[in-house]
Amino acid sequence: MRKRTLKRGLTGFWWFTLAFLYLPLAVVVLFSFNASNSAATFTGISLRWYGRLMGNEEILSAFANSMILAITSSVIALGVGCLIGYGMYRHRHRKLGWLIVLIYLPIVLPDIVFGISEMTFFVQIHRLTGLLQPGLGTMIIAHITFQIPFVALIVYSRFVGLDPTLFEAAKDLYATPVKRVVHFMLPTIKPALISAFFLSFTLSVDDFVISFFTAGPESATLPIYIWGAIKKGVSPEINAIATLMIGAVALAALISLVFSRRRQA
Amino acid sequence: MAYTGVTPSARSRGMVRESRHLLFTVAPGATWIVIFLVLPSAYLMGVAFMTNGPYGLPEMPLSLESFRRLAGFGFLGWSPGNLYTLLRSLWQTLVSTGLVVVVAYPIAYYISTCRARWRPIMLLLVVVPSWTNQVIRTFGWMNLLAPGTPLSNLAESLGFIAPNMGLYPSNFAVTLGLVYNFLPFMVLPLYAAFEKLDTAQVEAAQDLFASPVRAFWHAVFPQTLPGLLAGIVLVAIPAFGMYVIPELLGGGKGMMLGNLVANQFAGGANWPLGAAGAILMLIATFVGLFAMRRIGKRLGGGEEVVI
Numbered sequence: 001m002r003k004r005t006l007k008r009g010l011t012g013f014w015w016f017t018l019a020f021l022y023l024p025l026a027v028v029v030l031f032s033f034n035a036s037n038s039a040a041t042f043t044g045i046s047l048r049w050y051g052r053l054m055g056n057e058e059i060l061s062a063f064a065n066s067m068i069l070a071i072t073s074s075v076i077a078l079g080v081g082c083l084i085g086y087g088m089y090r091h092r093h094r095k096l097g098w099l100i101v102l103i104y105l106p107i108v109l110p111d112i113v114f115g116i117s118e119m120t121f122f123v124q125i126h127r128l129t130g131l132l133q134p135g136l137g138t139m140i141i142a143h144i145t146f147q148i149p150f151v152a153l154i155v156y157s158r159f160v161g162l163d164p165t166l167f168e169a170a171k172d173l174y175a176t177p178v179k180r181v182v183h184f185m186l187p188t189i190k191p192a193l194i195s196a197f198f199l200s201f202t203l204s205v206d207d208f209v210i211s212f213f214t215a216g217p218e219s220a221t222l223p224i225y226i227w228g229a230i231k232k233g234v235s236p237e238i239n240a241i242a243t244l245m246i247g248a249v250a251l252a253a254l255i256s257l258v259f260s261r262r263r264q265a
Numbered sequence: 266m267a268y269t270g271v272t273p274s275a276r277s278r279g280m281v282r283e284s285r286h287l288l289f290t291v292a293p294g295a296t297w298i299v300i301f302l303v304l305p306s307a308y309l310m311g312v313a314f315m316t317n318g319p320y321g322l323p324e325m326p327l328s329l330e331s332f333r334r335l336a337g338f339g340f341l342g343w344s345p346g347n348l349y350t351l352l353r354s355l356w357q358t359l360v361s362t363g364l365v366v367v368v369a370y371p372i373a374y375y376i377s378t379c380r381a382r383w384r385p386i387m388l389l390l391v392v393v394p395s396w397t398n399q400v401i402r403t404f405g406w407m408n409l410l411a412p413g414t415p416l417s418n419l420a421e422s423l424g425f426i427a428p429n430m431g432l433y434p435s436n437f438a439v440t441l442g443l444v445y446n447f448l449p450f451m452v453l454p455l456y457a458a459f460e461k462l463d464t465a466q467v468e469a470a471q472d473l474f475a476s477p478v479r480a481f482w483h484a485v486f487p488q489t490l491p492g493l494l495a496g497i498v499l500v501a502i503p504a505f506g507m508y509v510i511p512e513l514l515g516g517g518k519g520m521m522l523g524n525l526v527a528n529q530f531a532g533g534a535n536w537p538l539g540a541a542g543a544i545l546m547l548i549a550t551f552v553g554l555f556a557m558r559r560i561g562k563r564l565g566g567g568e569e570v571v572i
Binding site for chain 1: 283286287289290291293294295297298299301302303304305306308309312368371372374375376378385386387389390391393394396397398399400401402404405406407408409413445448502503505506508509513523526527530536539540543546547550554
């Protein structure tokens, strides 16, 4: 009897928490279809804010910047991080404490300290040498820096999960290291590589603080654009872009659900 | 031993090759992190000990002026502004982490009691909002808490806020935003702990006529402690350095350390002061990590907290 009431109370609390989690997103989506430009009252359904987006050069270029940044940084971080991950596995019996510290540093450093360190560094290097002008280039460098550890750790844990004798077998099967990499290693860690790429991509698109501090005047990404629009005074167009970004996340969630279901089956 | 029967010179050649392999795989990424993170942070720490120049840029000679400024000593004598900001950061971190635990604990437990096929979906539902950009999520709360919205009207009719003030900007809004932002980071490690809970211990406690509270405290809680500690690390450390949420939901009176630091690199530029604030944040981070590790080692029943 007591257990039943506990369970019922928990179920109620669960739905309450879900409402709490989704309410702010729902409001954004709802008001993106608002006919009036009021942020407090809903007057009717219209698509006018979405129409405005299409003609807005700034938003389109911010979207392009976000994509270039996310894809370029993820690809480079995947290569570099994958090498570290393998190195960590292969030499796991050595004392690699310094490497572990180095890899965890980007993860534990508060975003704001991370972003400001990079910014002051880039600014001074630029003043001294003319290189590293703040812009997409510096943002890509900064994003790679926080993506590398995640890639390395994912790849490392995939290798750790493998049967060590597989490596011996591969050595017997394939004569050259190159063939071993192409025919054995890459295919075996493919799932890890895919999830590492998607994680890097998501981290990049999700990031605001580090991008904000390393960006140049021409390299605003979508979050930076939205930030600027909020600071200037809320325009209903923000709801429309934000809704599109929420939609992309919902799609990604659905895809990940389908994949996890298929893996279970 | 793989090397038995091999001549010493071949063995050392093998070790050289291994070292070269380590260098080849690890060096590119390690160098990258050293150049683009270790050096910049080291430079930033150095900046804290320099003097503020006319354009907010650091200059020689070395001094401790920035730390004096951080403690509130300015041209016009001492003012408590920075101290308030610091205390507010600590307070907000404490309150929001506590609230996150209070919400996440029953949720994680509830998910672990549901049918196995539903659990991944439930976890996904908890996590998905955190996949959307932080700026957008916070903007959603701005919409919800602005003057004239149902929530603000409710708070107004209950007498919590003055008429037409709205629930944001305020410290309350910042706490709410922090709890919202960090909830998934607590639910996931707690769920992992609940999932592998040894129920035999709970049954043993019940068989011995332990009250539910005692059974929980002695049989359940210790088992979830590693998850709880991991969650606290994941929540409290980023909460202390939070920038976006207090900037959008807090207004001038809701400022936290992250905003104080960031402002020194924008409008009212004073790099050394900002750098001194960053050092404070780093100290807090590493003290927090260290403390949690120690507590985890002592209480976690041998299981080390992985962060």
